[in-house]
Amino acid sequence: MRVNLTKKDIINSVYMxxxxxxxxxxxLFDDILESIIESLIEHKKVKxxxxxxxxxxxxxxxxxxxFKSKEKxxxxxxxxxxxxPAKEFKIFVNQNEKKT
Numbered sequence: 001m002r003v004n005l006t007k008k009d010i011i012n013s014v015y016m017x018x019x020x021x022x023x024x025x026x027x028l029f030d031d032i033l034e035s036i037i038e039s040l041i042e043h044k045k046v047k048x049x050x051x052x053x054x055x056x057x058x059x060x061x062x063x064x065x066x067f068k069s070k071e072k073x074x075x076x077x078x079x080x081x082x083x084x085p086a087k088e089f090k091i092f093v094n095q096n097e098k099k100t
Contacts, residue, residue, distance in 0.1 A: 040054055
């Protein structure tokens, strides 16, 4: 079963654990995301220690196949965001998988 973590869930968690009001927690969350996005746009890479690295990469135009119609189509050049998890994050996730 897939469970989505929403912005509201994160704000409630900050509210419960730290005691900030929900409005302050919401503003704090927005500020953190804005900082990450601005740094990513400006520097093309953001590394968050013990979590991972976000980076921007330009993908070239290429030919692909529409599997429904079996037709060849051109996939336009585009910018993509990549995430590479840090070693510590991978270890943490793998340890928690073994417990469940």
